[in-house]
Amino acid sequence: MVQVSTQPQQIVNGMDDSPRGKLLSAAARLFRDQGFDRTTVRDIAREVGIQSGSLFHHFPTKEDILFAVMVEVIRFNTERLRAAIAGKADPAEQLRALIRAELQAIIGDTREAMSVLVYEWRCLTPQHQQEALALRAIYEQLWMDALEALRSAGRLKADAFITRRLITGMTSWSSNWFDAHGSLTIDQLTDIILDRVIGEHCA
Amino acid sequence: MVQVSTQPQQIVNGMDDSPRGKLLSAAARLFRDQGFDRTTVRDIAREVGIQSGSLFHHFPTKEDILFAVMVEVIRFNTERLRAAIAGKADPAEQLRALIRAELQAIIGDTREAMSVLVYEWRCLTPQHQQEALALRAIYEQLWMDALEALRSAGRLKADAFITRRLITGMTSWSSNWFDAHGSLTIDQLTDIILDRVIGEHCA
DNA sequence: TACGCTACCAAGCAAGCGCTTGGTTTGTAA
DNA sequence: TTACAAACCAAGCGCTTGCTTGGTAGCGTA
Numbered sequence: 486m487v488q489v490s491t492q493p494q495q496i497v498n499g500m501d502d503s504p505r506g507k508l509l510s511a512a513a514r515l516f517r518d519q520g521f522d523r524t525t526v527r528d529i530a531r532e533v534g535i536q537s538g539s540l541f542h543h544f545p546t547k548e549d550i551l552f553a554v555m556v557e558v559i560r561f562n563t564e565r566l567r568a569a570i571a572g573k574a575d576p577a578e579q580l581r582a583l584i585r586a587e588l589q590a591i592i593g594d595t596r597e598a599m600s601v602l603v604y605e606w607r608c609l610t611p612q613h614q615q616e617a618l619a620l621r622a623i624y625e626q627l628w629m630d631a632l633e634a635l636r637s638a639g640r641l642k643a644d645a646f647i648t649r650r651l652i653t654g655m656t657s658w659s660s661n662w663f664d665a666h667g668s669l670t671i672d673q674l675t676d677i678i679l680d681r682v683i684g685e686h687c688a
Numbered sequence: 689m690v691q692v693s694t695q696p697q698q699i700v701n702g703m704d705d706s707p708r709g710k711l712l713s714a715a716a717r718l719f720r721d722q723g724f725d726r727t728t729v730r731d732i733a734r735e736v737g738i739q740s741g742s743l744f745h746h747f748p749t750k751e752d753i754l755f756a757v758m759v760e761v762i763r764f765n766t767e768r769l770r771a772a773i774a775g776k777a778d779p780a781e782q783l784r785a786l787i788r789a790e791l792q793a794i795i796g797d798t799r800e801a802m803s804v805l806v807y808e809w810r811c812l813t814p815q816h817q818q819e820a821l822a823l824r825a826i827y828e829q830l831w832m833d834a835l836e837a838l839r840s841a842g843r844l845k846a847d848a849f850i851t852r853r854l855i856t857g858m859t860s861w862s863s864n865w866f867d868a869h870g871s872l873t874i875d876q877l878t879d880i881i882l883d884r885v886i887g888e889h890c891a
Numbered sequence: 892t893a894c895g896c897t898a899c900c901a902a903g904c905a906a907g908c909g910c911t912t913g914g915t916t917t918g919t920a921a
Numbered sequence: 922t923t924a925c926a927a928a929c930c931a932a933g934c935g936c937t938t939g940c941t942t943g944g945t946a947g948c949g950t951a
Contacts, residue, residue, distance in 0.1 A: 504898080520810060522725030526939060539899050541940065604807060607723060647872070647880060650865050651858045658857030669850070677850060681884040707928080729909060742929045744910065 500557055500598075505543055508533050513554045513598040521551055521601070521608040551605060552613045558598035559620045562590040566627045576634040577683060583631055584682075585675040587656045592663045593671065600660055625649070640683055648682060655681065701757075701801045702764030708746055711736050716757045716801040724754055724804070724811040754808060755816045761801035762823045765793040769830045779837040780886060786834055787885075788878040790859045795866045796874065803863055828852070843886055851885060858884065 500506035500513075511532040515524040526547050530537040544550045569582040591599050609617060628649050635641040641648065655678050663674065701716045703709035714735040718727040729750050733740040747753045772789040773782045794802050812820060831852050838844040844851065858881050866877065 520725065522723065523811075525937080527937095535898085536900055538901080538903095538940075538942085542898060545940095547939065608726075643880065643883075647877075650861065651881070651884060654857040654859070654861030655854045656857070657861060658853065662853050674850075677846065678854070680846075681854060684887055728907080730907095738928085739930050741910075741912085741931080745928060750909065 504533075508540070508543060509550065509554050509557060510597075512550050513558075513601055516551065516554065516605055517597045517600040521605040548608065548610060548613070551601070551608055552610075552617070554598050555602050555609070555617050556620060558590075558595050558602055559617065559624060562586070562595060562599070563620070563624045563627070565590060566624060570627065570631065576631055576638055577640060577679075579631045580635060580682065581675060581679050583628060584652065584656065584678050585671065587652075588659065588671050588675060588678075591656055591660050592665065596660060603657055603660075628652075635683070652678065652682060702761045702798045703801075707736075711743070711746060712753070712757050712760060713800075715753050716761075716804055719754065719757065719808055720800045720803040724808040751811065751813060751816070754804070754811055755813075755820070757801050758805050758812070758820050759823060761793075761798050761805055762820065762827060765789070765798060765802070766823070766827045766830070768793060769827060773830065773834065779834055779841055780843060780882075782834045783838060783885065784878060784882050786831060787855065787859065787881050788874065790855075791862060791874050791878060791881075794859055794863050795868065799863060806860055806863075831855075838886070855881065855885060 500510045508529070512524070512529050515528055515532060519528070525537075526540050527537040529550070530540055540547075540550070544553065565586050566583060569586040570579045573579045573582055590596075606614070629645060632641060632645040632648055636645055659674065663669070701713045703713045703716075711732070715727070715732050718731055718735060722731070728740075729743050730740040732753070733743050743750075743753070747756065768789050769786060772785040776782045776785055793799075809817070832848060835844060835848040835851055839848055862877065866872070
């Protein structure tokens with residue numbers, strides 16, 4: 486037995502490889518494939534190789550597992566956004582980086598947990614919805630700052646809020662059709678969407 | 689007792705006011721508010737004022753209720769699309785009409801059933817998914833015909849399939865933020881989205 | 892060796908679920 | 922009045938669900 490690495494974290498769906506992380510990652514996949522309600526605690530337990538009752542040593546309720554999945558993926562992707570725009574001064578380049586990062590989240594490495602975030606939202610308790618919304622607000626503020634900067638620079642004529650919502654629609658829906666093995670790359674899709682926003686395609 | 693009207697149909701969610709139609713309309717609202725799985729047959733029954741067992745006089749299973757909701761709303765909105773483009777020769781005007789009709793479906797009179805269509809898709813049996821997909825294909829073909837016509841006329845540079853998917857994202861996501869009582873009208877949103885597609889905003 | 896902590900098992904409970912059953916009411920038309 | 926089907930009720934069956942309970946294995950520390 487050899488210690489392969491001094492950095493044992495292997496990120497999947499934004500979760501580490503601790504028991505808790507593996508549990509969340511498995512839950513995220515099941516929640517996306519079957520939905521939260523159709524996924525039983527026995528399903529999750531089987532996936533990680535323990536008894537169903539043992540899940541409740543890690544989380545007080547099944548709903549807390551869902552909440553944890555969402556919190557982790559929001560946090561992880563907020564950091565991804567931050568990293569994407571770090572050091573970029575041009576607001577148009579910032580926007581491109583944001584779109585790319587969001588696509589990466591939705592159809593890339595955290596796609597399962599992101600899908601859960603969109604489709605299982607109402608399975609959260611109102612209390613947890615509020616807490617998750619607070620985290621999401623931080624994420625959205627990064628977008629709004631960039632879009633407002635674009636507007637100030639005169640490169641965005643439309644309303645920033647509506648623009649953000651149209652972008653959200655385009656990116657989030659991509660999870661329903663984008664084929665990772667197809668000919669269209671994430672970078673290409675990024676530019677196509679960017680084009681719909683700042684309209685260089687018809688200059 | 690006076691017969692108020694010779695046309696007793698009052699369309700809600702694309703359903704008529706027969707027992708079956710009222711049942712479907714109530715189910716659509718419950719399915720949207722709580723999700724299919726969290727909605728019990730007792731919930732639906734209570735809503736229409738009958739016993740839960742009596743539901744199964746109308747539908748063989750609970751899932752068949754969901755399927756019926758989806759079939760009705762797809763059919764209804766396919767007709768709406770057809771009516772919208774009828775008599776319009778200019779492909780750009782056709783596109784505007786299509787976007788407006790789809791927004792009407794998603795945030796207007798059939799919004800509850802449309803939301804169910806998007807969010808409860810995987811609750812259908814594979815067999816029913818296939819049947820619903822066949823109906824949806826007809827709907828989508830109307831879109832593709834108009835977009836291809838636009839391309840032929842040289843007024844759409846982007847790929848028609850991708851364009852359609854971006855539009856789908858923008859329109860379907862609007863159900864999550866559009867406020868029917870706000871200052872933004874459906875017609876205004878229609879033009880904003882149309883602008884993202886044929887790009888007249890940066891001429 | 893003894894301790895304490897984390898992680899887990901084996902068994903099962905109480906509640907809620909979709910759906911069935913056998914019988915009754917209601918509306919319609921001959 | 923009779924006939925009949927559609928619509929509905931009252932009761933509950935069999936099963937699955939999230940979660941609980943009481944106990945145990947493994948491991949690092951002293």
